[in-house]
Amino acid sequence: MATATKSAAEKSSETTYRNKDAVNGEFVHVDAIDWQTMPEPFAHGGICWKLLHVSPELGAWTAYYKCPAGSYFSAHIHIGPGEYLLTKGKMEVRGGSAKGGETAYALGYGFEPSSARHDKTYFPIDSEFYMTFVGPLHWINEEDGSTVAITGWKELQDVWLQQTGQ
Amino acid sequence: MATATKSAAEKSSETTYRNKDAVNGEFVHVDAIDWQTMPEPFAHGGICWKLLHVSPELGAWTAYYKCPAGSYFSAHIHIGPGEYLLTKGKMEVRGGSAKGGETAYALGYGFEPSSARHDKTYFPIDSEFYMTFVGPLHWINEEDGSTVAITGWKELQDVWLQQTGQ
Amino acid sequence: MATATKSAAEKSSETTYRNKDAVNGEFVHVDAIDWQTMPEPFAHGGICWKLLHVSPELGAWTAYYKCPAGSYFSAHIHIGPGEYLLTKGKMEVRGGSAKGGETAYALGYGFEPSSARHDKTYFPIDSEFYMTFVGPLHWINEEDGSTVAITGWKELQDVWLQQTGQ
Amino acid sequence: MATATKSAAEKSSETTYRNKDAVNGEFVHVDAIDWQTMPEPFAHGGICWKLLHVSPELGAWTAYYKCPAGSYFSAHIHIGPGEYLLTKGKMEVRGGSAKGGETAYALGYGFEPSSARHDKTYFPIDSEFYMTFVGPLHWINEEDGSTVAITGWKELQDVWLQQTGQ
Numbered sequence: 001m002a003t004a005t006k007s008a009a010e011k012s013s014e015t016t017y018r019n020k021d022a023v024n025g026e027f028v029h030v031d032a033i034d035w036q037t038m039p040e041p042f043a044h045g046g047i048c049w050k051l052l053h054v055s056p057e058l059g060a061w062t063a064y065y066k067c068p069a070g071s072y073f074s075a076h077i078h079i080g081p082g083e084y085l086l087t088k089g090k091m092e093v094r095g096g097s098a099k100g101g102e103t104a105y106a107l108g109y110g111f112e113p114s115s116a117r118h119d120k121t122y123f124p125i126d127s128e129f130y131m132t133f134v135g136p137l138h139w140i141n142e143e144d145g146s147t148v149a150i151t152g153w154k155e156l157q158d159v160w161l162q163q164t165g166q
Numbered sequence: 167m168a169t170a171t172k173s174a175a176e177k178s179s180e181t182t183y184r185n186k187d188a189v190n191g192e193f194v195h196v197d198a199i200d201w202q203t204m205p206e207p208f209a210h211g212g213i214c215w216k217l218l219h220v221s222p223e224l225g226a227w228t229a230y231y232k233c234p235a236g237s238y239f240s241a242h243i244h245i246g247p248g249e250y251l252l253t254k255g256k257m258e259v260r261g262g263s264a265k266g267g268e269t270a271y272a273l274g275y276g277f278e279p280s281s282a283r284h285d286k287t288y289f290p291i292d293s294e295f296y297m298t299f300v301g302p303l304h305w306i307n308e309e310d311g312s313t314v315a316i317t318g319w320k321e322l323q324d325v326w327l328q329q330t331g332q
Numbered sequence: 333m334a335t336a337t338k339s340a341a342e343k344s345s346e347t348t349y350r351n352k353d354a355v356n357g358e359f360v361h362v363d364a365i366d367w368q369t370m371p372e373p374f375a376h377g378g379i380c381w382k383l384l385h386v387s388p389e390l391g392a393w394t395a396y397y398k399c400p401a402g403s404y405f406s407a408h409i410h411i412g413p414g415e416y417l418l419t420k421g422k423m424e425v426r427g428g429s430a431k432g433g434e435t436a437y438a439l440g441y442g443f444e445p446s447s448a449r450h451d452k453t454y455f456p457i458d459s460e461f462y463m464t465f466v467g468p469l470h471w472i473n474e475e476d477g478s479t480v481a482i483t484g485w486k487e488l489q490d491v492w493l494q495q496t497g498q
Numbered sequence: 499m500a501t502a503t504k505s506a507a508e509k510s511s512e513t514t515y516r517n518k519d520a521v522n523g524e525f526v527h528v529d530a531i532d533w534q535t536m537p538e539p540f541a542h543g544g545i546c547w548k549l550l551h552v553s554p555e556l557g558a559w560t561a562y563y564k565c566p567a568g569s570y571f572s573a574h575i576h577i578g579p580g581e582y583l584l585t586k587g588k589m590e591v592r593g594g595s596a597k598g599g600e601t602a603y604a605l606g607y608g609f610e611p612s613s614a615r616h617d618k619t620y621f622p623i624d625s626e627f628y629m630t631f632v633g634p635l636h637w638i639n640e641e642d643g644s645t646v647a648i649t650g651w652k653e654l655q656d657v658w659l660q661q662t663g664q
Contacts, residue, residue, distance in 0.1 A: 017358045017609075018383045018492050023247070023279035026349045030251075030273040051350050052275045053249065057389035059578050059612035059633065062249055062275070079577060079650070080557050080633055081189070083219065083228055085196075085251060085296050107196040109218045109228070109296075111515075113189035114557035115652055130251050130275075132298050135557065135578055135633045138648065147645040150636065152577070154613055160350055185659060188652060189555050192515045217516045223555035225412050225446035225467065245411060245484070246391050246467055277349075280391035281486055301391065301412055301467045304482065313479040316470065318411070320447055326516055355579070355611035362583075362605040384607045385581065394581055394607070413521070415551065415560055417528075417583060417628050439528040441550045441560070441628075445521035462583050462607075464630050 028052060030064055036163040038065075041148060042139055045071030045123075051160040054153040060134045061153040067091075067123040075119045075142040079150075080135030082112040089127025093118060194218060196230055202329040204231075207314060208305055211237030211289075217326040220319040226300045227319040233257075233289040241285045241308040245316075246301030248278045255293025259284060360384060362396055368495040370397075373480060374471055377403030377455075383492040386485040392466045393485040399423075399455040407451045407474040411482075412467030414444040421459025425450060526550060528562055534661040536563075539646060540637055543569030543621075549658040552651040558632045559651040565589075565621040573617045573640040577648075578633030580610040587625025591616060 035048035046068045053062040059080070067089070086108040093110075094101025104110060106127070112118075114135075119142050136152030149155075201214035212234045219228040225246070233255070252274040259276075260267025270276060272293070278284075280301075285308050302318030315321075367380035378400045385394040391412070399421070418440040425442075426433025436442060438459070444450075446467075451474050468484030481487075533546035544566045551560040557578070565587070584606040591608075592599025602608060604625070610616075612633075617640050634650030647653075658664075 017360060018386060018489055019498060020386050020388050020489065022281055022486060023388050025279055025282055026275075026277040027268055027270055028275050028349060029271060030275055053277050054350060054352055055247070055389055056352050056355050056612060057387055057579065062277075064275070079648075081221070081555065083298055087251075087253065102193055104193055105195060109192075109194050109196055109230075111192040111219050111228075113191055114554060115188060115650065116191055130296070132249055147648075150577075150645075150648075152613065154354060157350055157352065166351060185655065185664060186552055186554050194515060220516060220518055221555055222446060222518050222521050223413065223553055245482075247389065280388060281484065313482075316411075316479075316482075318447065320520060323516055323518065332517060354613060357611055357614055358607075358609040359600055359602055360607050361603060362607055385609050387579070394609075396607070413553070415630055419585065434525055436525055437527060441524075441526050441528055441562075443524040443551050443560075445523055447520055448523055462628070464581055 026053060034164070035066060036160065039159075041074055042076075042151070043071065043073050047071045047073065047123075051156060054157050056153060058134060059136070059153050060132065061156060062130075062132045063156075064130050065128065067127045067129075069123065069125050071123050073118070073121040074148070075117070075140050077138040077140060078112045078114065078116045078118070078133070078135075079138050080133065081114050082116075082131055082133045084110050084112070084129050084131040086110070086127065086129045088129075089123060089125050091127055091129065092122040092124060095119075096122070096124075192219060200330070201232060202326065205325075207240055208242075208317070209237065209239050213237045213239065213289075217322060220323050222319060224300060225302070225319050226298065227322060228296075228298045229322075230296050231294065233293045233295075235289065235291045237289050239284070239287040240314070241283070241306050243304040243306060244278045244280065244282045244284070244299070244301075245304050246299065247280050248282075248297055248299045250276050250278070250295050250297040252276070252293065252295045254295075255289060255291050257293055257295065258288040258290060261285075262288070262290075358385060366496070367398060368492065371491075373406055374408075374483070375403065375405050379403045379405065383488060386489050388485060390466060391468070391485050392464065393488060394462075394464045395488075396462050397460065399459045399461075401455065401457045404452050404454040405450070406480070407449070407472050409470040409472060410444045410446065410448045410450070410465070410467075411470050412446050412465065414448075414463055414465040416442050416444070416461050416463040418442070418459065418461045420461075421455060421457050423459055423461065424454040424456060427451075428454070428456075524551060532662070533564060534658065537657075539572055540574075540649070541569065541571050545569045545571065549654060552655050554651060556632060557634070557651050558630065559654060560628075560630045561654075562628050563626065565625045565627075567621065567623045569621050571616070571619040572646070573615070573638050575636040575638060576610045576612065576614045576616070576631070576633075577636050578631065579612050580614075580629055580631045582608050582610070582627050582629040584608070584625065584627045586627075587621060587623050589625055589627065590620040590622060593617075594620070594622075 033050045038047040048066045050064045086106045088106045091104045097103040136150045139148040199216045204213040214232045216230045252272045257270045263269040305314040365382045370379040380398045382396045418438045420438045423436045429435040468482045471480040531548045536545040546564045548562045584604045589602045595601040637646040
C-alpha cells in the first residue's frame with residue numbers, strides 16, 4: 001500500500017502543506033523606484049517600467065509603464081486577464097479608433113480578457129499606465145502568430161532583479 | 167445508473183457547459199462616469215466612488231475612489247487579495263505610521279493580502295485611489311469584530327445601478 | 333517628499349516584494365491522512381473531512397469529505413467559485429431534484445459559482461466528494477440569512493492543525 | 499476632451515460593463531459523457547479525456563483523464579497552478595520516485611504550481627485522474643524547451659466541440 005511505503009520524512013513534509021503563513025501586505029512609493037528600460041523585441045522607442053508586485057501562487061504581477069511619444073509594444077497575447085489604468089496620455093490599441101481599434105485617453109480604465117491579442121500598441125504622445133496581470137504575456141510574430149517568448153512573473157522578476165543590480 | 171435516469175433535456179443542457187464565449191474587453195473613460203457617494207456605515211466624510219468593472223466568475227471588481235480631507239472608511243476585512251494605486255493625497259492605514267500602521271503617499275502602490283484587516287482608514291488630505299479586488303469586503307464592528315455586512319461584486323453592482331438610475 | 337523620508341530599512345524590505353520564490357509542488361496520499369470530524373453547527377450526522385491544500389495568496393483551499401447516510405451541511409454561501417467531484421454516493425442540493433433542486437450521483441462533477449447559496453445539503457446514502465474552493469464559506473441562518481461564521485483557508489487550517497494535534 | 503467625443507452608443511455599451519449576470523451553476527454526470535482521445539503529440543498510448551468545465555474569465559478549465567498502462571503525456575509546463583485527484587492507478591512524474599521524481603498512487607492529491615515543468619508523465623498501470631487548471635498548458639520539446647503549442651480553455655473547448663460533433 002502507498003501508505004505503508006511512506007517514510008517518516010515524507011509524512012513530516014506533507015504536514016507543512018496545511019500549515020502555511022498568511023501572505024504579507026506590501027507598500028511601495030512608486031517614485032522611489034528607478035525606471036528601467038523595457039528591452040527589445042518587446043518594446044520600442046524607450047518604454048520604461050517599474051515592477052511593483054509579483055504573486056507567485058497565481059502567477060499574477062503588477063507594473064507601471066512610461067511610454068514616450070512614438071513608442072510601442074510588439075504584438076502579444078494576454079494569457080490571463082489584465083486591467084489597466086491609463087494615468088497619462090493616449091494609447092492606440094489595434095490601430096486606434098481611426099483603424100477600427102480603440103484609442104484610450106487618460107484617465108482611462110481597460111479590461112483585457114484572457115486570450116486578448118494586441119498587435120502593435122502605440123503611444124502617439126507621452127503616456128503612462130498602471131496594469132495588473134494574471135498569467136504571462138505571450139509575445140508573437142505579428143505575421144504568423146509564432147511564439148517569440150512567454151514572459152510571466154518569474155521571467156519578469158529575473159529581468160527586474162538583473163536590471164536593478166540585485 | 168445515473169446515466170439511465172437522465173432525461174434528454176438534462177443531457178442537452180449539460181452539453182452547453184462546454185461551449186462558452188470568450189469574455190469581452192472593456193474600456194471606460196473614467197472622467198465620463200459621474201461620482202456617486204459611498205453610503206454610511208461603510209464610508210464617512212463624503213467619500214465618492216466609480217464602479218469600473220465586475221468579474222462575476224471570480225468575484226473580482228474594480229473601483230476608483232475620491233476621499234476628501236478628513237474622510238475615512240469603517241473597519242473591514244479584505245476577503246481576497248486587493249491591489250491599489252494611490253494616485254493623489256495620503257492614506258493612513260491602521261492608524262498611520264505615527265501609530266505603528268502605515269502612511270501611504272501618492273504615487274503609491276499597495277498589496278493587501280487575503281484576510282487583511284483594516285480598522286479605520288483615514289485620509290488627512292484630499293486623496294484618490296484606484297483598486298482591484300478579488301472577493302468581497304467584510305465590514306465589521308471595530309470593537310468585537312462582528313459582521314456588519316459583506317459586500318461583493320453583486321451587492322456593489324446593485325448599489326451602483328441604483329445610484330446611477332439604471 | 334515621500335522618497336526623501338524613506339529609510340534604508342524600508343527600502344530594503346521593499347525590494348523583497350519583487351524577489352520571491354516560486355511556490356512548491358505538493359503531493360499527499362489521501363489514505364495516509366486520518367479523517368477528522370466536521371464540527372457543528374456546520375455539519376451534522378458525522379461528516380468527516382481531510383484538508384488537502386491551502387493557497388494563502390488567493391484564499392483557495394481543497395478538501396475531501398466523507399458523508400454518512402443521513403448527514404448534511406448547514407446553509408451556506410460560496411463566497412467564491414468552487415468545483416467538486418462526487419466520487420461516491422448521492423448528494424441532494426437545494427432539496428434534491430424531488431423539490432426542484434438537484435440530486436447529484438457519483439461520478440458527478442459540479443461547479444458552484446461565486447455567491448451560490450446552498451441551504452441544507454443532504455446525503456441520503458454514504459457519500460464522498462472532493463472539492464476545490466476559492467474564498468471562504470459564509471455560513472448563514474437558513475431563516476433570515478444572518479451570518480453564523482465565515483470560514484476561509486486560515487480558519488480551516490487552524491481547525492485542522494488543532495484537530496490533528498499539530 | 500475624451501468625454502466630449504463619446505457617442506451615445508459608446509456610452510450605452512459602457513454601462514453594460516457594470517450590469518452583469520451572475521454565473522450559472524453546473525452539474526454533469528461524468529459517466530454520461532463519452533471518452534474522447536487525446537491527440538498526439540500531446541498524449542501517447544491511448545489517453546482519453548472528458549472536458550468537464552471551462553471558465554473563460556480566469557482561463558481556468560477542468561477535465562477527467564483515463565490513461566491506459568504504458569501511456570504518457572509529452573513534456574509540458576503548467577502556466578498557472580493546477581490541482582489533481584488521482585482516482586485510480588499510478589502516475590510517474592519526472593521519472594517517478596526511482597529516478598528522483600515522484601510516483602503518485604491513488605487515492606492521491608497533488609498541487610502543481612505556476613511554471614511547474616513536467617517532462618514525460620508516465621502511467622505504468624491503468625490510471626484515472628481529475629484535474630482543475632488555471633491557465634493553459636505550454637507543450638514543449640523536451641530537448642530544447644522550444645514551444646510546440648499553448649493549449650488553454652479556448653483551444654481545448656474547440657477540440658472538444660469538434661471531437662463530440664457539436
